[in-house]
Amino acid sequence: MKRDTGDIAIRARGLVKSWRGRRVLDNVDLELRRGHVTAVLGASGTGKSTLLRVIAGLEDVDSGQVSTADDLLTDGQIIVPPEHRNVGLVFQDFSLFPHLSALENVMFGLNASPITARRETALERLASVQMADKAAAYPHTLSGGEQQRVALARALAPQPDIVLLDEAFSGLDARLRVELRNTALHALKASGAAVLIVTHDAEEALFMADELALMVDGAIVQRGKPGELYLQPKSLAAAQLLGEINAWTGMVQDGKLHSPFGDIDTAKADVAENATLLVRPEGVILTPSKQGDCQIVEVHPLGAMTAITFRAPNGEIWHARGAAASPLRPGMMVDVALDPTLMTIVPAQI
DSSP: OOOOOSSEEEEEEEEEEEETTEEEEEEEEEEEETTOEEEEEOOTTSSHHHHHHHHHTSSOOSEEEEEOSSOEEESSSOBOOGGGTTEEEEETTOOOOTTSOHHHHHHGGGTTSOHHHHHHHHHHHHHHTTOGGGTTOOGGGSOHHHHHHHHHHHHHTTOOSEEEEESTTTTSOHHHHHHHHHHHHHHHHHHTOEEEEEESOHHHHHHHOSEEEEEETTEEEEEEOHHHHHHSOSSHHHHHHTSOOEEEEEEEETTEEEETTEEEEOTTSOOOSEEEEEEOGGGEEEEEOTTOSEEEEEEEEOSSEEEEEEEOTTSOEEEEEEETTOOOOTTOEEEEEEOGGGEEEEEOOO
């Protein structure tokens, strides 16, 4: 049966949870929509896995609510257990049964159906994650990436309303992560379920999410489309979650922020006397010039790009990204320009 997509499958409002005097969840709001992937990105220990466990029904809260359109699931007093929430869970450690084949692992959660129907469904799910040819294989014979594909197929097999992935790809090497997240994204979107991914990997969150929420110290500090958050972070903390960032704080006078590279108009920014300029490294444009007032300090090839460190006129170190065949070398003098599409101005946190 085709699901209606876009409507809200589950809603969290005002979630608060403390542990040993520390706010693990600090007034968190979140909505998961059918057919959409929502990612929560944050550093380790920031509360994102606790949020997932609360939505799953594995943990309670001090206050706040988790609900569907029809039912209250959690409110600090009652808690509906996971088996009554129709959720699929995928964790980092795969959690496959070692004595069951890949096919039998996927069939495990389909006990209410006749065996022929269970087998057919399980094979379809394995095919959706490109594992149909390994149906008879046991977990110990599979690679880490293959085991996680089976775990994903098992989570999707019962057609859950919600699929929750907790750092599901972080135990894999970089190549496998890239390969698996592409396969997983297609399978998750095809399921029509509301999907929540919690991760500390910015690239994974940007690649997979329809909507992205940035979490710092138990609070969601910004949410929106991944591209918008990357280009227009509202704070230094939000910007740092999504990758390397140059930050410079200075005085605003006559509507201008006086930066090391010239005055920048602050008319569109909500800032007062002090402001912070945020610039992605790829937004720093370096041009060799004997008259330049910035000097290249280090150059490191990164494959498709080159990482460049240079010293600004005020002595501060900045970072840039250039083409793989960059002509820049340590000691060279350069002129600096900033790409306005890759920089933003936010209130200073002093």
